[in-house]
Amino acid sequence: MNDEINNILIIGSGNISWHLEKNFKxxxxxxxxxxxxxxxxxxxxxYKQEFKNKDLIIIAVIDSEISxxxxxxxxxxxxxxxxILVHTSGSMGIEIIKNKGExxxxxxxxxxxxxxxxxxxxxxxxxxxxxxxxTLNELNKIGKLLSDNIYEIxxxxxxxxxxxxxxxxNFVNHLIGxxxxxxxxxxxxxxxxxxxxxxxxxxxxxxxPFKSQTGPAIRGDIKTMESxxxxxxxxxxxxxxxxxxxxxxxxxxx
Amino acid sequence: MNDEINNILIIGSGNISWHLEKNFKxxxxxxxxxxxxxxxxxxxxxYKQEFKNKDLIIIAVIDSEISxxxxxxxxxxxxxxxxILVHTSGSMGIEIIKNKGExxxxxxxxxxxxxxxxxxxxxxxxxxxxxxxxTLNELNKIGKLLSDNIYEIxxxxxxxxxxxxxxxxNFVNHLIGxxxxxxxxxxxxxxxxxxxxxxxxxxxxxxxPFKSQTGPAIRGDIKTMESxxxxxxxxxxxxxxxxxxxxxxxxxxx
Numbered sequence: 001m002n003d004e005i006n007n008i009l010i011i012g013s014g015n016i017s018w019h020l021e022k023n024f025k026x027x028x029x030x031x032x033x034x035x036x037x038x039x040x041x042x043x044x045x046x047y048k049q050e051f052k053n054k055d056l057i058i059i060a061v062i063d064s065e066i067s068x069x070x071x072x073x074x075x076x077x078x079x080x081x082x083x084i085l086v087h088t089s090g091s092m093g094i095e096i097i098k099n100k101g102e103x104x105x106x107x108x109x110x111x112x113x114x115x116x117x118x119x120x121x122x123x124x125x126x127x128x129x130x131x132x133x134x135t136l137n138e139l140n141k142i143g144k145l146l147s148d149n150i151y152e153i154x155x156x157x158x159x160x161x162x163x164x165x166x167x168x169x170n171f172v173n174h175l176i177g178x179x180x181x182x183x184x185x186x187x188x189x190x191x192x193x194x195x196x197x198x199x200x201x202x203x204x205x206x207x208x209p210f211k212s213q214t215g216p217a218i219r220g221d222i223k224t225m226e227s228x229x230x231x232x233x234x235x236x237x238x239x240x241x242x243x244x245x246x247x248x249x250x251x252x253x254x
Numbered sequence: 255m256n257d258e259i260n261n262i263l264i265i266g267s268g269n270i271s272w273h274l275e276k277n278f279k280x281x282x283x284x285x286x287x288x289x290x291x292x293x294x295x296x297x298x299x300x301y302k303q304e305f306k307n308k309d310l311i312i313i314a315v316i317d318s319e320i321s322x323x324x325x326x327x328x329x330x331x332x333x334x335x336x337x338i339l340v341h342t343s344g345s346m347g348i349e350i351i352k353n354k355g356e357x358x359x360x361x362x363x364x365x366x367x368x369x370x371x372x373x374x375x376x377x378x379x380x381x382x383x384x385x386x387x388x389t390l391n392e393l394n395k396i397g398k399l400l401s402d403n404i405y406e407i408x409x410x411x412x413x414x415x416x417x418x419x420x421x422x423x424n425f426v427n428h429l430i431g432x433x434x435x436x437x438x439x440x441x442x443x444x445x446x447x448x449x450x451x452x453x454x455x456x457x458x459x460x461x462x463p464f465k466s467q468t469g470p471a472i473r474g475d476i477k478t479m480e481s482x483x484x485x486x487x488x489x490x491x492x493x494x495x496x497x498x499x500x501x502x503x504x505x506x507x508x
Binding site for chain 1: 316317318345364365366368371373377378379381403405407410411413414415416417418419420421422423424425426427428429430431432433434435436437439440441442444446447448449450451452453454455457458459462463464466467468469470471472473475477478481482485486489490492493494496497500501503504
């Protein structure tokens with residue numbers, strides 16, 4: 001095994017791929033990228049050319065294609081001897097790319113990525129897992145080139161992180177979308193909420209958010225809640241009712 | 255009317271009162287505070303002493319007590335000639351402290367306040383409203399002493415801001431609480447989510463959050479959603495299902 005990873009192939013050309021390519025190149029790693037569709041349409045000779053001299057193959061495609069692509073890689077014997085195959089998915093286990101005698105793992109950068117919007121990658125937590133210690137060490141080393149925050153995380157933990165991230169990222173984003181939409185209705189600038197949002201996040205990070213909860217639900221202020229519910233439209237009303245109830249439930253548990 | 259507000263009485267001793275007192279004092283304004291209960295138990299003579307020479311009376315109590323307290327102030331003729339009475343509530347209209355011939359208004363600092371946790375008050379948006387232009391100007395002037403962000407906001411807008419704030423603050427806080435709770439179950443440090451949370455907020459501020467949404471719901475990734483739902487307990491499962499559905503609905507509207 002050549003202990004240095006110098007030459008990476010990324011399969012997939014989505015958001016994660018875009019950011020990995022950019023940041024590996026900054027560290028003078030040779031990176032090539034092949035789109036998932038193009039990969040699936042390649043023939044054996046084309047494949048072999050793409051994979052030649054690659055130390056690490058990163059499958060960065062939608063979850064449903066990972067298994068298929070790793071199968072082709074193994075069947076066509078594309079992975080060089082002692083080289084490493086990883087996927088980047090938060091929700092898929094390591095076993096989805098399992099293969100006897102090979103080095104494989106997961107290299108999951110925990111961030112919401114947008115193409116063409118650069119971020120400070122040194123802050124991005126990278127969750128790594130591997131089927132043997134040597135591979136884990138390699139992933140740790142290449143991860144540290146990009147980020148200061150490498151976590152060894154098993155598949156069951158990674159799935160839990162992904163669930164948590166849906167709440168803290170996708171759902172939070174939807175709620176902030178609603179807050180902007182409601183302000184727009186009365187021509188109030190969105191910026192008026194920014195200090196509140198910043199302080200909410202800062203407090204939530206520092207403490208147990210359930211214990212530092214504020215607002216009408218936790219105060220049991222039914223009059224205010226009813227008045228808000230009346231003003232909202234269907235979709236937002238459903239959310240308001242459910243989350244207020246859940247805040248009340250949680251408070252009883254504490 | 256004495257154009258300078260130099261001497262303030264705050265009725266109520268909660269979170270808002272604590273922060274207003276502290277920050278007015280920093281600006282060399284004389285501030286005294288009387289708790290709501292103590293105020294309600296006072297007699298006429300005691301009242302008159304408390305209100306003597308006050309330029310501005312701030313009612314910072316729970317919504318349900320505002321009307322009652324302002325009624326006592328008017329009935330007992332406690333407000334000096336040409337002096338100003340305001341409340342600090344996001345959800346109550348200005349009319350709740352209306353009285354013929356008096357100067358009254360609203361002075362609503364839009365922030366989630368915690369006692370004993372100081373914040374940079376110059377960033378706190380203060381929403382002001384008044385029954386006449388002169389009072390509005392006074393509130394603007396005293397507001398600018400504390401904050402760089404003074405907004406003239408009518409009662410209907412203020413109510414809308416308060417609704418938006420419930421989504422962007424109380425509900426967001428609950429979701430982040432869930433994300434922490436889920437991580438705890440598998441001994442994963444909460445800090446692993448901080449860069450994701452920060453980037454989520456930064457993106458949501460810069461764009462239309464509905465349009466930059468990511469995650470399983472907007473991808474229509476039913477397999478991942480079902481697998482997450484199976485892993486969650488009742489309360490969190492309800493939230494996961496509802497918010498995923500709402501993300502899908504909103505995406506259809508766009």
